[in-house]
Amino acid sequence: MSASGRYTGLIGRYADRLPIDNDAPAVSLGEGNTPLIRLDHLVADLPGEVALYVKYEGLNPTGSFKDRGMTTAVTQAVHEGSRAIICASTGNTSASAAAYAARAGIKAFVLIPDGKIAMGKLAQAIMHGAEVLQIRGNFDDGMRIVKAMAEQAPVSLVNSVNPYRLQGQKTAAFEICESLGRAPDYHCLPVGNAGNITAYWMGYSEMALAPGAAGTAACGFCNGDCVYHQNAVAHRPVMLGYQASGSAPFLRGGPVEQPETIATAIRIGAPQSWEYALTASRESGGWFDEFDDEAILEAQWLLASREGIFCEPASAVSVAGALRDIRAGHIEPGSTVVCTLTGHGLKDPDVAKRHAEAAVSTVDATDGAVREAILGKMA
Ligand SMILES: *Cc1c(COP(=O)(O)O)cnc(C)c1O
Secondary structure (H helix, E strand, O other): OOOOOOOOOHHHHOHHHOOOOOOOOOOOOOOOOOOEEEOOOOOOOOOOOOEEEEEEHHHOOOOEOHHHHHHHHHHHHHHOOOOEEEEEOOOHHHHHHHHHHHHHOOEEEEEEEOOOOOHHHHHHHHHOOOEEEEEOOOHHHHHHHHHHHHHHOOOEEOOOOOHHHHHHHOHHHHHHHHHHOOOOOEEEEEOOOOHHHHHHHHHHHHHOOOOOOOOOOOOOOOOOOOHHHHOOOOOOOEEEEEEEOOEOHHHHOOOOOOOOOOOHHHOOOOOOOHHHHHHHHHHHOOEEEEEOHHHHHHHHHHHHHHHOOOEOHHHHHHHHHHHHHHHOOOOOOOOEEEEEEOEEHHHOHHHHHOOHHHHOOOOOOOHHHHHHHHHHHHO
């Protein structure tokens, strides 16, 4: 918050909880502060009176949660004198990196997999003036190369192996606790590179004033009178990670060579935060599960058509998981459950367009034809 009370983004809001120097000017687009929306229709037929919420991260400035980590990573990179950043990306990281680099007046290099990037995300990277390098390989190949480039070229790496990324992303857990007045009982996430599940666990651990999964300390900022102590929560949620079946290393117990899924944001075979994610799952008493592409698209359609919330396919796997685990009784009756909807549906218009043929009827441009169509649809 600025002195006037105007919301100025994550670094302004959570300065004392982020390891960013006070004199580092924040590179911000007003990210964070996204809505937590209770779903009514999708749980209506389910047993157990579960309160199901979604954290709609598609409403961040570039349309995904990546902005939370990019404001901190780019702020720190610029503060350290960096003139260029680099990342490998399935799409959203490159869109976010490109926007924050433009904001900071520095260069962004983004490596994207050959042909497997959603149109909206590529358009963003181009519009924000990034240098886009399409590699003849997948995300995991790109990740290996950008790590090498951070050593061999004057560029700062802003993938989630950069610790400032996860620091920024943990703030979503703070917002959820503040909004609910408590921690949820379960938190459901899509898992790709596994940075976000790690970041949420860190955030919840800090809110519970417990040692965090990634080695964060207890509060340590005050004598018990800071805003975090006042808002401290009594417990941490059970962390549930969901993957696409064609790209599910956590279900297979190790890397997947040729990951495939329509949910391109989680088309990752060798997650960089493997150990941290396993720790979060184990410490929280959580589990991993998987869904095929058809089930993922079904959940995306349900959210959009029955709740009015349009997310991208990867995001919907969290809701697919929550619904299945509520129905199966794996999620305790009476629980409060939060799913992160990681990215906006407009990112990937090609997937949504598959529904178009059934949804659009062409009629004559006359009152009569349109009236007839309305009455036909209402019948
Ligand atoms: C990056 C991303 C994910 C995966 O997050 P990880 O931190 O890599 O596990 C999921 N959904 C969307 C939309 C993303 O952009």
